[in-house]
Amino acid sequence: MKTSLVAVVAMASNRVIGDGDDLLWHLPGDLRRVKAVTMGCPLIMGRxxxxxxxxxxxxxxxxxxxxxxxxxxxxxxxxxxxxxxxEKGAKWLAEQGQGETRQILFGGGQIYKLGLSQCDVIEMTEVDLAPEGPALFPEIDSAQWQETKREEVLADGDIPAHRFLTYQRISAK
Ligand SMILES: NC(=O)c1ccc[n+]([C@@H]2O[C@H](COP(=O)([O-])OP(=O)(O)OC[C@H]3O[C@@H](n4cnc5c(N)ncnc54)[C@H](OP(=O)(O)O)[C@@H]3O)[C@@H](O)[C@H]2O)c1
Structure with a gap:
């Protein structure tokens, strides 16, 4: 079964994605988006x-x-x-029999670094914060990726401004 690979990430403006143990923000809208984007798919993640x-x-x-x-x-x-x-993700998808063909590269930093070159799409939430943290999302090379969708979310109380971005691969893998 042929599958595609979609990276799903929430990243601060300095590329930080976590403190090594956990996330560094709580964005209910992002959690809802991640759920909607990933439902029915295998999540490939680091231990x-x-x-x-x-x-x-x-x-x-x-x-x-x-x-x-x-x-x-x-x-x-x-x-x-x-x-x-x-391979295991493709087998799981075939067993579900729902016609879904996407697999999700779910992080963290080591796994994005390992798998981004095999991704077809990046679904990113970019958060207007710059926390300290060891786990990072790799640089996105504009020769390889094109932003195709952007939805801005304004700051609201404790929730920092953020935006939902979709990038599509424009060069061969
Ligand atoms: N903001 C986001 O969207 C997002 C998403 C996911 C995670 N995060 C955050 O990212 C942080 C964790 O990221 P991280 O980079 O420290 O760790 P990670 O990528 O989640 O996991 C690293 C582990 O994956 C395994 N691994 C790595 N490369 C491998 C390979 N080539 N083959 C087999 N196994 C391999 C190893 O497990 P073993 O040590 O067991 O061998 C390694 O210790 C946390 O803070 C988490 O909250 C953020």
Whole structure:
């Protein structure tokens, strides 16, 4: 089964995505968008991101990349390479029989770095904050990616301004 790969990320203006253990903001609108974009799809994530979520997300497969071949957790499908993760994701999609063909590159920093070159689309929430943090989203090369959609959300109380952006790949992978 041929599948496409979509990176889904929330990133601060300095490219920070998390403190290594967790997210650095709480944006209910972003959580709703992530749910809508990812429902019915395999989520390919690093073991640290799995630890930070702590449970499988309903209606989606959690495919967890780890170098520890004995690693297991309830509700997770372990994979030791991106290739293996994509194979397991495609198998899960075929078993669902819903016609869905997208897989999601779900982070964190190490997994975006590993898989961004294989992505076809980036669904990004860009947050107007610049927190300290070790986990980053890679630079987006404008020769490879074109912004095709933008929706601005104004600051509101504790919620910082942010925007929902879609990038499509314009060069061959
Ligand atoms: N803002 C967002 O959209 C977003 C999304 C996701 C995560 N995050 C944040 O990102 C942070 C975590 O990111 P992170 O970069 O520290 O960790 P991560 O990418 O979630 O996970 C790293 C782990 O993945 C495994 N791994 C990495 N490369 C691998 C490879 N080539 N083959 C097999 N396994 C591999 C290793 O697991 P083992 O150590 O088990 O071998 C490694 O320790 C957290 O703060 C989280 O909240 C933010």
């Amino acid at each position: 640290k991101t799995w630890d930070s979520i702590g449970r499988p997300l309903p209606g989606r497969a959690s495919i967890v990349l780890t170098r520890d071949r004995s690693w297991q957790a309830d509700g997770a499908i372990a994979a030791s390479s991106l290739e293996e993760a994509l």
